[in-house]
Amino acid sequence: MFTMIKPNTKIPFIPNHKPVLISLVVLAFAGILLAFIMGPNWGTSFQGGTSITLHFKGNVPIERVREEFVNDPRFESVSVQSVGNEASNRYVVRTRTSTTLNCTKLEEVKNAVDASVASESGNVLKIGQWPACNPKVEDGIRGDFFVTFVPLEGKQAPESPIEEVKMKDIFVKAGLDADVSYESGAKRYLVKPKGIQSEVVDLMNQKFGDNFEGEKGIDQIDTVGADVGEKFRTDAIVSILVALGLMLLYIGIRFDTRYAPSAVISLTVTTLITFGIVVLFRFEVTLETVAAFLSLVGYGINDTIVTFDRVRENVGLAEPGVPLDNIVNKAINECLSRTIITSITTLGAIIPMAIKATGATQDFAIIMTIGICIATFNSIFVSCPMFLYFDKWFKGMAKRNELRKEIADLNAEA
């Protein structure tokens, strides 16, 4: 028989747990601190903005791409990274801009349109309805909007509306490249601004000409509004908390109240340490990262429960008088072989992905790899000691209650 951990191994985990437990908890707090000081590197889906994967036919160095985007005032806080190896000429451009039409721009366009419509109609028309822009939402407005024109006071409206083509011209001159169509029934113009995608394509075509194949040069585009990003962030945190809460409940029912909080504390420590690493090494936090963390919570609880199951079994079998510390230590040793083998197989499955995949999937695999190591460690050094602490605490409480009751009884007698 080929064994990794010899039977009857007795590694004194519990007697020596204190320094390890303390350093793990310290690391967890460091993770929180890091998240607050450095701030996570929120991906496009969590902070809003656009992320574009471009590829070029010829050889276009990353510096040139970066230069074009950084020098363009339309794109805010730009970062450019290459995907895969340098020779692939494939780059991810990330920007905080999710629409080039912000409130200031919209106001400028409005003034310019107002002026040209007035002169076009012989000082008869002015803007009636114009979209409201909320400066609190960083984006201003996204998508299409309606515009109406009304006669100035005391003037008679002209018989026919301004032609679509002419109106489009007015908008383009005012600095907004858009399609304009007239709705005769509602007597208004529907303005459809060209999206960020067309603007990027135009820019790249203009600057790189033959090296860029227009629409075909775009491999991937993700656009997320700023307010939406914030909502996603809340959703993600809530979902992890909900998962932890539900697990607390399940273990509370299946085991007892000493096991449940210990397991959840252990999972929290795992999550926080891993998150600290994610922040420290500037991993982009994306929806896939959230998936990684939730899987990690799932994996961590697996580890902890298997050990707890053994603890519970051994408590039932133990002769009276044996200290709980010893029972728990024995249980950890009995499960050790399984704990290590499972970590090895899971890592064996996930590491190839961490090496081979690219982008978000690679990040997912790397985070899982790191997290699995931490989770394995925590199931031994956090879950079990915490269980013992909760046990002492609950027993102490029971004892105190008993004493109080006795005192109360004595008082009553007196």
Next chain:
Amino acid sequence: MSRSWWLRIALLAFLIVFSCAILMPTVVEMVLYPEETEDVANDNIEEGVRNPPLPEWYTELPKWMRSKTLSLGLDLQGGLMLRYSVDIDSAIDDKLASNAANIRAELANIGVDLEDYNVDRENNQLSFIFKDVNETGKITDSNFLDNHPMLAYVKTVDRTVTLGLRENYFKEVEESAVQSAVEIIRERIDGLGVAQPTVRVEAGRNIAVELPGLSRSRVAAAEKLISTTAVLTFKLVADRSESISLFTTLSQNIPENSGIYTGGGTLRADDVIDPATKRVVSSGKDILKKFVRDNEKIIPNGRDIAYEKVDLRERRMEVAEDVDVNTLPTSWRIRLVRTDLPALSGDNVEAAYPASNPDTNMPYVSLKLDHVGGDTFYDITKEHVGDQLAILMDDVLVSDPVIRSEIPGGNVSIEMGRGSRQDTLTEVNNLVVSLRSGALPAPIRQEYKTLVGPSLGKDSIETGMESLIIGFCIVFGFMIIYYHISGVFAAFALMFNVLFIMAGMASMGAALTMPGIAGVVLTVGMAVDSNVIVFERIREELRNSETPRKAIHMGFDKALWAILDSNITTAVAALVLMNFGSGPVKGFAVTLLLGIIATVYTAFFVTRTMFELKVRISPDKMSI
């Protein structure tokens, strides 16, 4: 051999056969058409015209076996994913403000003057300050409030009466608005020719649209098509003789083989059968629209063309004899409407609800127009008794009821006329939904957009599959080296596990995404865990010098709860992910969840059965 043992074998055999059957179409697709390019995929390939042709034995299989394939997700296939939110709050704000103005006007009509009124957008409340404290009762009167179904009485303080948004109103509006937006979007993207478009509601008020395989040159067009807000308008159907003469002229301009058909016939009881009547009918609205645009000059001023959906199978008369109507499932025809009347739009609709006639028990739509709308409507109906009203959604005619008499007060009943009660009810409900969301100019806002090119997807598949296979080999290798023959059992269990996950996904119609592949990889790693727990237990029991048979028995029994508990808690995480996630993350959660179920099954039934078989063959030896 015991009966339960045979049952287990039978179940396993059934599951394997069933899974293979479910996955067969997927395999056939993959083997025969590995290089289907994005443009070919768009052309709605009909069966039989594919190259190479599908094998005969395959096409002879029953349809249900061929219908479900495990399709590739957007990130692997390329395509466009969009998510919109329906902006209801701003719409409600607008409605509140217009309600307040209307109430002021109504009160002025009955001789009650207000000192002032306020709109509290934060709490969705309206407060009216009366000049005379004795007149506050006018507004709290139940007859008055019935005319404003979105409002409910809140409180009266001194001369100030506060009305608030009715409790359920927001939810009702939200539901109907989202629902009708989904319908409209679905209809709009139908014309894009994407193989498997999906439109679904996410998290209550978000609409996710997925267009896999959409070629990049059409992305901008698709986006524009979807995000245009539908506009509801009321018009009049043009005079019949005028329509007939125009359509006759139009029908002479129909180009050959354009897919536009004409024919004489009747549509409504009040339509006169006239052999000269030419209706213009086509299977595609786009074709008709283009045709109308080309002949724009013929359409007189003050008239416009609207499009109406017709079911040609019920209207054989409409089409020329030699046309096979079965090839035209949904068709469109054109109607002439008048645009030279005062504009009345969905903004003027305050409420729309289904009602039913107490005498005939036939359902109809009851509309309440606002003050301005009510007056306009009265004027129109007074002048046009006997004419047909045209209710339009964008340029689509949804309903064309006949005006029977002038209608004062802005209370409109729209009867749908013919058909069974059930059909009419459906029609009524559809119209109410359209009216409500049209009445509520709730714009949709793009929340996010993901566009993936096909080459990136191809790379992802390759790396994903490679890492899956390498991961598999590592796990297999380790298990076999460490546990010998028992390791081989575990490897088999693992293969069944992956088979079941794939079959499960195919039968749910889920798509395989990159996060989904990651989910499978993770499951492969974690599924072994159940086996490891059992194997370690069996080893322990063997060390306690139990017989192999007893050791296996005890090993499985003792491991049962550890495995169940740990998998159930992981399933909790997967379920949360499923609710949180959108698109790709959801794909991951689905595979993880299926993986957990498959893991528990294979660990307790498949591996155990193999062990028991082994013990029967050689009861004294264990290779673990």
